[in-house]
Amino acid sequence: MLDDTADGVGLQTNQRASSPKNRYLGSLLGALTSNVGPDVPTRGRRVSVITGHIMSFLLLSYAIFAPHSIALTQGAYLIGLGAWAVQIAATRRLNHKRSPLDIALFGFFACCVVSSFLSYDPLVSIKGLKSPAFFLAFYFVSNNIRSIRFAAFLAALLMTSCLVNVAYSGVTLAKGRGLKIDAIRPNSPFANEVITPGDIIVEADGQPVSTPEDLLQIIDSQRGRLRVKLQRGDAVKEISIPRQAIKEASGVGFDRLGISTSTGRNFRIAGFYSHYETYAEVLQLIAALAVGMLIAIPDKRSAMALFLSAVVFLLTLTLILTSTRAALAGLASAIAVMAVAASRRRVVVASIASLVVMIPLALVAVEHFRGISVFDTEEGSTAYRLEVWREGLGII
Numbered sequence: 001m002l003d004d005t006a007d008g009v010g011l012q013t014n015q016r017a018s019s020p021k022n023r024y025l026g027s028l029l030g031a032l033t034s035n036v037g038p039d040v041p042t043r044g045r046r047v048s049v050i051t052g053h054i055m056s057f058l059l060l061s062y063a064i065f066a067p068h069s070i071a072l073t074q075g076a077y078l079i080g081l082g083a084w085a086v087q088i089a090a091t092r093r094l095n096h097k098r099s100p101l102d103i104a105l106f107g108f109f110a111c112c113v114v115s116s117f118l119s120y121d122p123l124v125s126i127k128g129l130k131s132p133a134f135f136l137a138f139y140f141v142s143n144n145i146r147s148i149r150f151a152a153f154l155a156a157l158l159m160t161s162c163l164v165n166v167a168y169s170g171v172t173l174a175k176g177r178g179l180k181i182d183a184i185r186p187n188s189p190f191a192n193e194v195i196t197p198g199d200i201i202v203e204a205d206g207q208p209v210s211t212p213e214d215l216l217q218i219i220d221s222q223r224g225r226l227r228v229k230l231q232r233g234d235a236v237k238e239i240s241i242p243r244q245a246i247k248e249a250s251g252v253g254f255d256r257l258g259i260s261t262s263t264g265r266n267f268r269i270a271g272f273y274s275h276y277e278t279y280a281e282v283l284q285l286i287a288a289l290a291v292g293m294l295i296a297i298p299d300k301r302s303a304m305a306l307f308l309s310a311v312v313f314l315l316t317l318t319l320i321l322t323s324t325r326a327a328l329a330g331l332a333s334a335i336a337v338m339a340v341a342a343s344r345r346r347v348v349v350a351s352i353a354s355l356v357v358m359i360p361l362a363l364v365a366v367e368h369f370r371g372i373s374v375f376d377t378e379e380g381s382t383a384y385r386l387e388v389w390r391e392g393l394g395i396i
Contacts, residue, residue, distance in 0.1 A: 035059075035150040044090030051087040055080050055144045062141070063154045067162035067282050068272045077137045084140060097143055105135050155289060159311045162286050165271035165279075166318045173321065176263035178202040178231065179209055188258020189245040194237075195230065200264040202236070203229035212254045212261060219246055231267070269321050280324035287315035288334040295342050316358060320365045328362045 035056045041048055058080035065072035088094050112132040116125035145151045178200040184191050201209050204218045205227050219226060225240040249256040268276040294300075294308040319327060332355055339351035 178264035280327035
């Protein structure tokens with residue numbers, strides 16, 4: 001992945017230097033030092049070197065936390081922006097690297113500004129501009145990465161860090177969440193017109209439910225009506241059941257509830273985020289980065305190519321389990337565009353084959369986890385989008 005050297009000097013061949021720990025530390029040190037290059041300006045040299053190291057450390061923090069936390073990522077960016085401003089003031093030099101993306105990025109932000117003033121509630125929309133303004137992080141990153149080696153190290157670190165929450169998502173899915181109601185007996189206290197087999201009990205009396213024992217303990221420890229929060233597809237609703245009817249029901253233990261249950265796994269995973277849509281957007285972007293690097297790498301049998309292939313597979317699979325249509329469509333579009341841009345027959349064939357596998361899996365996941373078709377005009381989010389688009393076209 002990266003050369004096992006520090007400042008271009010090969011590591012010694014003794015046992016200590018060749019240990020995995022020392023190779024990793026040498027690679028890390030070499031990547032960090034490569035980002036503070038020899039072209040340090042004479043004016044403000046010391047400040048430039050210090051802020052350069054600070055920004056390199058913050059870029060590492062940015063790569064580590066980006067797949068997990070918006071707050072920590074923004075914190076690293078804002079501190080880095082301050083260090084960059086100090087460096088520019090001390091050296092009086094702004095080495096801005098122009099990019100073909102400049103027009104697209106600033107054009108996107110300009111559209112956001114215009115739409116904010118034309119929205120239903122301009123004050124709320126204008127306050128919300130801080131989110132799209134985060135695109136300026138692109139310039140902080142692109143102008144302060146000074147070597148291919150450091151860029152490759154950051155990319156590998158970003159993808160490796162993302163695999164941590166992918167593993168966490170797998171563990172969460174394996175453990176399950178809530179109790180899925182598989183069957184309801186006619187004389188059950190849960191037999192009513194609201195509850196149907198397939199519903200998942202996620203909470204009872206405001207407490208999470210993971211096992212039958214959890215539900216029984218909550219029932220026996222409280223008084224009054226039992227408040228149950230049910231999940232059906234994307235919808236969550238709360239109902240109440242007479243607790244006395246449960247206590248007087250025939251049977252012993254869980255059997256008196258008159259329901260058969262299993263572990264609930266019909267939910268959209270969210271990683272370390274509080275919402276699956278945010279997680280899906282992160283997965284989409286990092287998976288697209290991995291696909292682009294995999295297409296660009298010349299030796300498809302190298303260790304790096306195998307690592308990238310594993311990252312693409314795991315991140316795509318996790319993205320499918322979020323059942324987020326826009327993010328899935330975005331990744332599919334990115335793969336198609338990069339394959340066409342590569343202009344290589346093998347890449348195009350491989351990309352088409354991956355999409356042929358990915359799209360049916362995504363369709364099944366959306367229907368299974370959300371209980372809707374991919375394009376359902378009666379579904380809430382689709383209906384809302386169509387309404388906004390119609391009104392937007394009317395304004396135009």
